[in-house]
Amino acid sequence: MSTAARVAKNPKPRHIPQRTCVACRRTMAKRELVRVVRTPSGAVEVDTTGKKSGRGAYLCRAQECWRLALKKERLDHALKAKLTAEEKEALLEYVRSSPIAGEDK
Numbered sequence: 362m363s364t365a366a367r368v369a370k371n372p373k374p375r376h377i378p379q380r381t382c383v384a385c386r387r388t389m390a391k392r393e394l395v396r397v398v399r400t401p402s403g404a405v406e407v408d409t410t411g412k413k414s415g416r417g418a419y420l421c422r423a424q425e426c427w428r429l430a431l432k433k434e435r436l437d438h439a440l441k442a443k444l445t446a447e448e449k450e451a452l453l454e455y456v457r458s459s460p461i462a463g464e465d466k
């Protein structure tokens with residue numbers, strides 16, 4: 362299916378902000394992704410509100426992507442920061458303990 366055909370089917374596209382997952386590079390609606398932010402103080406943390414100031418990177422709601430982003434240091438590159446072991450552990454812990462961890466859904 363061509364892109365043109367898809368556009369023609371949606372004559373009134375809604376303006377949904379799109380972001381790219383730093384791990385799998387898939388683009389999707391910003392609200393479908395989880396924002397990780399490097400705060401001005403240099404700490405890296407999950408931004409559940411999406412409103413924290415600082416440099417942000419987005420990951421989709423799949424544990425695989427979080428593991429990949431941390432293992433391959435995609436997140437480090439995206440945030441231009443060197444994540445500490447503690448920060449990486451905290452991010453993985455967040456993914457494990459949150460509803461986004463579900464692999465079925």
Ligand SMILES: [Zn+2]
Nearest residue numbers: 382385421426
């Ligand atoms: Zn992803």
